[in-house]
Amino acid sequence: MLRRDSMKVVFVGHTSNGKSTVINSMLGQKVLPMGIGHTTSCFCSVTGTDEEPYIILGHEPKAKNSNSIRLNRVQRSDSPPSPPPEKRMAIDNVKTVANALCPESDHDAYQFVRVFWDKRKCNLLGDGVLFVDTPGLDIDENYDNWIDKFCMDADVFVLVANGESTIKHTEMNFFTKVAEKLSRPNVFILFNRWDGSDMEDDVTPVQEQHKDRVRSFFKKELQQDANIIDKRVFFVSGKEVLTHRTKPDKSVVKESNPSPMGRYNEFERFEHEFEQCISLSAIQTKFEGHVVRGSDIVVKLSEWVKRVTYTVKLQRRECVSRLAVRKKQIEALDNQKEASVRRCEQIISAMTRDISDMFDKELKTVLDHNLARIVKRFDYAIFRPHNMVSYKKRLYEYLCTELLMELEQVCTETLNKRYTEAIRDMEEEMSSMVSSGLNSGLGVSNMSLQSQARLNEESRAGNGESSSSGYEQQQATTSSNGYSGTNSALNLSERDSATRHENEATLAAPPGVVRVLEGVFTTEVMSGFNEDIDFYFSLGWRSIGPRLLGYSTFRAVDSLFMGSGPQAGGAANGHAAPSGVGLSSTEMTVGGVAVIVPLVSQLTMSSIITCATLSFTVLSKPSVWKAVGVATGAYTLLYTVEFMTYTNSARERRLKQQVIDYAYDKFLSNASYSTSNVAQHYKVGARIVLDDLKCQINEHKSTMFKEKGILEKAMQTLAKLVNGGDSVVAHSDEIVKAFEEYSQRFIADV
Numbered sequence: 001m002l003r004r005d006s007m008k009v010v011f012v013g014h015t016s017n018g019k020s021t022v023i024n025s026m027l028g029q030k031v032l033p034m035g036i037g038h039t040t041s042c043f044c045s046v047t048g049t050d051e052e053p054y055i056i057l058g059h060e061p062k063a064k065n066s067n068s069i070r071l072n073r074v075q076r077s078d079s080p081p082s083p084p085p086e087k088r089m090a091i092d093n094v095k096t097v098a099n100a101l102c103p104e105s106d107h108d109a110y111q112f113v114r115v116f117w118d119k120r121k122c123n124l125l126g127d128g129v130l131f132v133d134t135p136g137l138d139i140d141e142n143y144d145n146w147i148d149k150f151c152m153d154a155d156v157f158v159l160v161a162n163g164e165s166t167i168k169h170t171e172m173n174f175f176t177k178v179a180e181k182l183s184r185p186n187v188f189i190l191f192n193r194w195d196g197s198d199m200e201d202d203v204t205p206v207q208e209q210h211k212d213r214v215r216s217f218f219k220k221e222l223q224q225d226a227n228i229i230d231k232r233v234f235f236v237s238g239k240e241v242l243t244h245r246t247k248p249d250k251s252v253v254k255e256s257n258p259s260p261m262g263r264y265n266e267f268e269r270f271e272h273e274f275e276q277c278i279s280l281s282a283i284q285t286k287f288e289g290h291v292v293r294g295s296d297i298v299v300k301l302s303e304w305v306k307r308v309t310y311t312v313k314l315q316r317r318e319c320v321s322r323l324a325v326r327k328k329q330i331e332a333l334d335n336q337k338e339a340s341v342r343r344c345e346q347i348i349s350a351m352t353r354d355i356s357d358m359f360d361k362e363l364k365t366v367l368d369h370n371l372a373r374i375v376k377r378f379d380y381a382i383f384r385p386h387n388m389v390s391y392k393k394r395l396y397e398y399l400c401t402e403l404l405m406e407l408e409q410v411c412t413e414t415l416n417k418r419y420t421e422a423i424r425d426m427e428e429e430m431s432s433m434v435s436s437g438l439n440s441g442l443g444v445s446n447m448s449l450q451s452q453a454r455l456n457e458e459s460r461a462g463n464g465e466s467s468s469s470g471y472e473q474q475q476a477t478t479s480s481n482g483y484s485g486t487n488s489a490l491n492l493s494e495r496d497s498a499t500r501h502e503n504e505a506t507l508a509a510p511p512g513v514v515r516v517l518e519g520v521f522t523t524e525v526m527s528g529f530n531e532d533i534d535f536y537f538s539l540g541w542r543s544i545g546p547r548l549l550g551y552s553t554f555r556a557v558d559s560l561f562m563g564s565g566p567q568a569g570g571a572a573n574g575h576a577a578p579s580g581v582g583l584s585s586t587e588m589t590v591g592g593v594a595v596i597v598p599l600v601s602q603l604t605m606s607s608i609i610t611c612a613t614l615s616f617t618v619l620s621k622p623s624v625w626k627a628v629g630v631a632t633g634a635y636t637l638l639y640t641v642e643f644m645t646y647t648n649s650a651r652e653r654r655l656k657q658q659v660i661d662y663a664y665d666k667f668l669s670n671a672s673y674s675t676s677n678v679a680q681h682y683k684v685g686a687r688i689v690l691d692d693l694k695c696q697i698n699e700h701k702s703t704m705f706k707e708k709g710i711l712e713k714a715m716q717t718l719a720k721l722v723n724g725g726d727s728v729v730a731h732s733d734e735i736v737k738a739f740e741e742y743s744q745r746f747i748a749d750v
Helices: 019-027 091-097 143-151 169-181 194-199 204-221 226-231 238-246 258-377 385-431 446-462 470-480 497-506 513-518 523-528 541-549 551-561 585-601 605-619 622-645 648-669 671-747
Strands: 007-012 043-049 054-058 088-090 112-118 129-133 156-162 187-192 233-235
Touching (some): 007 019, 007 258, 019 129, 019 187, 091 112, 143 169, 156 169, 187 258, 194 258, 238 258, 258 648, 385 648
Parallel strands (some): 043 112, 156 187
Antiparallel strands (some): 054 088
16 A cells, blocks of 8 residues: 655745756756746656656656555646647757746646656666656745645655745745645755855854744644754755756865855755655655554544444344343243133133023023014914914914024123123233233234134035125124224223224124024924814813813823824813823823723722712702703803804914914923034134134244244344454554554654
């Protein structure tokens, strides 16, 4: 980065102060144009070469291997365009192209004439020193252009001042601007034309005056040590030196002439000091800025890396904390899952028992209070006994439909409320396991609603119905209650009453509960019913017999003597036979004999004679026959009235009563089966919801495992960043230390 191929020395000063003369004196020959007045019209550089001397016109070229030196150079927008390819010219042409007094010169102050001079004639050129001659500072006061274009890579500045006057503000202002852009510029000051002091008696006060002004200038403007002026300020005469070196025979520099000889020695001392310190001065001028700038960059970079590393360490600490929390959550989830599932199973079992009890109670209530009302409310055209089959079919269908509607109205709210409570309890039980995890709760999820839709489809499929609308209906319910796929989890602990009420309406019951009852309350239940709507006199044997003998004994005796079928006398008072009393004719005959034989065996001969005697005595009285006649007439009249009033309406009423009695017993006997089906259906629905809740828990667990893996990878990345940051900081400290050692070794002592 700091490689160089030359050391640049810029000579500045006012017009006619002798800048070109001093350079020619150092070259040992008159190369650059010089004379009275404004002579140098452009910038000229003198570089050593092993070839014959020549010049090249153009603009300042870029030096080889000096990337870092040219970093701060600015291309001016007002710079002339690039010249055509370089063309060498004879060395004598420099006196015309760079001479302001020559009419052939274009007088472009920013033109750069590159002079290549034999390095064997000047030791400094052989050491890689490049001289730059400049126009007078009073010609163009736009110092920024000068500095940016020609002075940014200068190692040493040589100010050629007029010894007959003093350093002017123009010259000091120039170096003030140089000091703003370069770190402690290395300046040599030559008070030229000091040969004019030969007429003075004592020049020491003048020299001290010049030195005091230079000392103040070094200290205040250049921020440099004023004690070095003895090695930076010289009182010379460039013209005398040039004459002595080019024309020794005409030189006034002789040992017999002390003043010119002293000035010549002063010039040689300048060259010696210049040659001795130019390398160190170049290092101090150029390298110190790079060292300071590089050290600042490294320090700032180190501070920035420290801040970044500190932030990364905080993030890593937070990542470690989050990873520990996530591991504890996963462990707690594993420990609590089985216990929560067992509690959910207990909730389902309790719900099943409660639903069984509630449905059984509601079913008996409906049968006790609504069965008779439903049957009596049935009205199907005009009752005709010959249309009995069609009438009973319509009656059975109406009865089952109305019973289902009654059960749905009575049971739905109660059973569904209990079902919803169980679902809520399970969801709250499951959500408690993840309340401190990623999601605050499982809530009433769309998955639960889809579970109910699936249950609805299964129920429909089990009943042979189409299930295409099951999920659509459930999705419609979901949309109407404000659920969507994005709202798949609600916080159970923060639900308000309105949301809870809405969710209860949504989770009212598993679809298809009524259809489960449809499989029980069917017309097939009434398939064993045999009606008996024949006329039976209220005082006849079929009406009084059951009261006297009991229904079973009456049926047996009646079948023995009357030859009736199983239902022959079963509805004398409009009541059907009790369930389970359907006996065959043979069984009834045997039963009748078994009943009569014990009765006859108890009668003795004396009892028979006594009964016959009493009967003869009573019947022999005329008043008895009158009473018998009146009773017979009344009996006949009553029979006639009852027979005449036993119309189709009476037959229909008797049929409905028989249906009520039969259906009550039949439905009541099937109550346990119905209750079991309903409870099982709710249990299946609750288990589907439980399965979905377990799936959600597994999804949460999977998500937590993924986050755990992400956190572990993040920790590895952060650890690498921390190690890299610490390495950069350590390396930065080493670089800063190297800069300090370099500064102490090569710069501080200059």
